């Protein structure tokens with residue numbers, strides 16, 4: 310008898326990892342993939358913009374690969390409704406797709422602020438492959454690009470813009486850049502670094518209007534002044550794709566609420582990735598972590614449970630790692646925990662900054678900034694992630710870190726952190742490269 314009929318909704322990181330895992334675990338049940346877009350990785354779109362890779366490299370599974378996995382597909386189709394009683398998904402062409410179990414991996418969509426004129430053809434999001442193609446076609450070596458929003462996603466595309474455009478201005482409504490990724494001291498360092506490299510930064514600034522001006526656009530600020538741009542990139546936040554679930558009975562908060570098996574409140578409906586609200590590994594709270602590693606791990610755990618294994622997920626680690634204009638920046642876990650004990654230090658000559666946050670002996674969060682290419686930063690990113698993720702007891706090492714904050718290798722090795730993390734292959738088997 311063939312296994313269960315699995316329906317995977319969404320062909321991003323979570324959906325594709327789920328398909329791969331089902332087959333890797335020997336599940337031979339029918340798989341139906343329903344997805345608005347063909348399989349590709351959003352995370353590599355910045356490299357496409359920078360012309361480091363071409364479109365085929367953005368693809369994460371070819372038709373041939375999906376054939377080999379025996380995946381029946383409905384690409385270009387959207388789910389518009391879910392009937393959990395009848396176990397059927399309603400598609401935008403009116404067709405129903407029946408399932409034994411369903412994985413919702415619909416990711417998130419970019420938000421546009423309600424600024425009059427923001428719908429102009431020269432205002433782009435940078436969330437989908439189509440967005441990336443639009444920007445890539447429009448951008449030119451002498452263009453002035455205005456990026457609205459100075460968060461993690463903006464910073465992932467910063468190198469591409471600097472390579473392809475003449476001038477960049479970053480506008481952020483919060484009083485400083487990267488408000489949800491690093492602290493005030495870190496943001497000050499990054500701001501100085503970017504200004505020295507010719508980037509204009511306007512923080513604490515609100516755009517009230519965008520209007521056509523000659524061949525380009527004019528952006529007016531709440532203060533009354535304005536700037537002209539050849540194109541505008543909006544990186545002003547994202548929202549999980551949940552709207553189509555209205556009336557389905559699936560419980561949601563910011564995302565679909567899932568348990569440690571990535572299961573929703575309905576037994577045979579799972580959720581993974583940006584659309585799922587699962588456990589934060591450090592705090593235990595349920596949160597949406599809209600990052601690639603969470604999507605991959607969620608997809609694999611959900612699939613393992615759909616394949617009949619009972620595998621619990623320890624929770625996802627919030628992390629943002631980006632290198633922009635020659636500066637490495639990373640934050641992990643509860644980097645903004647106001648109640649934590651803090652060790653922080655700067656090494657101005659290296660433009661380096663470290664911040665470690667402790668609850669008791671446990672490092673619950675960390676921030677790292679350092680000019681890219683320093684061997685310290687490359688290694689330290691991995692070690693800091695390991696220390697926060699493993700939750701090892703660093704009580705005996707706090708005074709060492711206070712005295713030598715840039716020397717984390719010793720505590721990392723002495724606490725055996727690598728050995729603690731090695732057995733963690735999420736589903737008990739290594740994850741093949743995507």
Ligand SMILES: Cc1cc2nc3c(=O)[nH]c(=O)nc-3n(C[C@H](O)[C@H](O)[C@H](O)COP(=O)(O)OP(=O)(O)OC[C@H]3O[C@@H](n4cnc5c(N)ncnc54)[C@H](O)[C@@H]3O)c2cc1C
Pocket residue numbers: 318319320321322323324343344345346347348350351352353354355386387388389414415416417435436437462465466550553581582583584599600601602604630
């Ligand atoms: C420019 C950029 C750079 C990034 N860089 C990084 C990075 O450096 N590090 C990092 O950790 N993360 C990064 N991310 C975030 C990362 O890409 C996402 O967290 C990840 O893609 C989430 O995977 P997912 O499978 O949950 O959703 P997605 O990859 O968004 O996939 C969702 C899928 O669902 C489909 N879909 C949506 N709605 C429906 C519907 N109603 N019916 C049918 N199909 C639907 C979509 O077409 C898509 O196939 C970046 C994102 C962008 C845009």
